[in-house]
Amino acid sequence: MHKLRVICYTISIMKNLNCQQKIALFSSAAGVGVMESEGPLGRYFDFASTDDLFGAKTWESAESEMVSSVLDCVLKKAALSSEKLDFVLGGDLLNQCTASSFGSMPHNAPFLGLYGACSTFAEGLLLGASLIESRFCNLGAVLASSHFSSAERQYRFPLEYGCQRPPTSQRTVTGCGAALLKRTDSLASTDQLLISGGRIGVIIDSKIKDANHMGAVMAPAAADTLSLYLKESGESVSDFDMILTGDLGTIGAELFCELCMEKGIKLGKQYLDCGTTVFSPSQDVHAGASGCACSAVYLCGYLKKVWNQIPVQRLLLIGTGALLSPLTVQQKLSIPGIAHLVKMERG
Amino acid sequence: MQYFFAFLIGGAFCAIGEGLILKTKLTPARILVGYVVCGVLLGALGLYAPIQKLAGAGATVPLTGFGNLLAQGVRESVNESGALGILTGGIKACATGLTAAIFFGFLAAVFFRSKPDRKRKKK
Numbered sequence: 063m064h065k066l067r068v069i070c071y072t073i074s075i076m077k078n079l080n081c082q083q084k085i086a087l088f089s090s091a092a093g094v095g096v097m098e099s100e101g102p103l104g105r106y107f108d109f110a111s112t113d114d115l116f117g118a119k120t121w122e123s124a125e126s127e128m129v130s131s132v133l134d135c136v137l138k139k140a141a142l143s144s145e146k147l148d149f150v151l152g153g154d155l156l157n158q159c160t161a162s163s164f165g166s167m168p169h170n171a172p173f174l175g176l177y178g179a180c181s182t183f184a185e186g187l188l189l190g191a192s193l194i195e196s197r198f199c200n201l202g203a204v205l206a207s208s209h210f211s212s213a214e215r216q217y218r219f220p221l222e223y224g225c226q227r228p229p230t231s232q233r234t235v236t237g238c239g240a241a242l243l244k245r246t247d248s249l250a251s252t253d254q255l256l257i258s259g260g261r262i263g264v265i266i267d268s269k270i271k272d273a274n275h276m277g278a279v280m281a282p283a284a285a286d287t288l289s290l291y292l293k294e295s296g297e298s299v300s301d302f303d304m305i306l307t308g309d310l311g312t313i314g315a316e317l318f319c320e321l322c323m324e325k326g327i328k329l330g331k332q333y334l335d336c337g338t339t340v341f342s343p344s345q346d347v348h349a350g351a352s353g354c355a356c357s358a359v360y361l362c363g364y365l366k367k368v369w370n371q372i373p374v375q376r377l378l379l380i381g382t383g384a385l386l387s388p389l390t391v392q393q394k395l396s397i398p399g400i401a402h403l404v405k406m407e408r409g
Numbered sequence: 410m411q412y413f414f415a416f417l418i419g420g421a422f423c424a425i426g427e428g429l430i431l432k433t434k435l436t437p438a439r440i441l442v443g444y445v446v447c448g449v450l451l452g453a454l455g456l457y458a459p460i461q462k463l464a465g466a467g468a469t470v471p472l473t474g475f476g477n478l479l480a481q482g483v484r485e486s487v488n489e490s491g492a493l494g495i496l497t498g499g500i501k502a503c504a505t506g507l508t509a510a511i512f513f514g515f516l517a518a519v520f521f522r523s524k525p526d527r528k529r530k531k532k
Contacts (some may be wrong), residue, residue, distance in 0.1 A: 219438060221523035
């Protein structure tokens, strides 16, 4: 009886997700704004706007246009029509996630809106993989987007206010990344980017009330998810060629490494924060890039494009999000963080 | 000579604001409101008038000058109409500035579009 109780308890606290059959991320596309196209990863993105407006009249509509165009692009690259999509999982930073819903509307595909702040893309990959693994669906798209100007109006002040941003602040990436997922058994070629598992994160109260200190808000959640994942799977960081966090920025990334050290995890050269790669220091973005698009465009734009040229066999993507709203900050509540981990490998 | 002090004093106000943004957790909105309140206090105590005399626009353009204007306006209105002046004085004194701000802000919104701030890439 005691043994049975121990087994039941152990099973009930196992929270890592493990795919029985790996899910292929077989096509991806990324569209970005002006500053991103001028950054270090500029040439890897599929298209860029010349004025961040994407032909629309408002910043919010611009973000929807960008989402729609990226979905168009990823379907075209895979030579698929939107009828083939069993699902579109999409999220962004705006009120009621209107950018992803309005942006996905023209494509007439079954749509599920997500909100995980900047961890939305990782959340989408885990959920998309689950929908396909469970055989509820065969093929679907995961997308996440953010736009600097609409995010400023949403979270801080409209651009017209001319607000000054302190050195710890990050710049929201104007971009959208979309990935198509399907089961591997229907693929002919190898060397694909596969999702093989992950872990859904727990919400961690950072106790920080400063909305300009996002890196410090999310780092504890990232460290928590990573350490719990490794503890349960029995793996160590040296088993992975690349460990990515979504958008901790320079300050958050340092804090993340320190918190991991405290948990006995030593991160080395394999660790990279997507938020430190999208802009160069000469673009003066203070603590780095942030936003749903950060990890989305890094993975869908850069990583997928160079996947056949880099010696990476196994990687972890830890999407990090700060679950605040403008109201919670005004009401002086502390900002909670969350981090979802996606395990990917070559196969 | 007034140009020198205008830039020195005005610049000092700006430098203090920059220091507050860089070194403290105060949001820009709080700093701006703090400046107005400081201006009201300094004006009420009669300490702002000498700064204004010395620096001219360097003292009236920063938000502390606006606070001082509010304080002077309340003082004059209270002298004229008694206790009611507490309510009417501030708005009366800054009516010009406020109306100009609203009007020119409106004009700017009608004729111009906002753009995301960014450093232009050197070609």
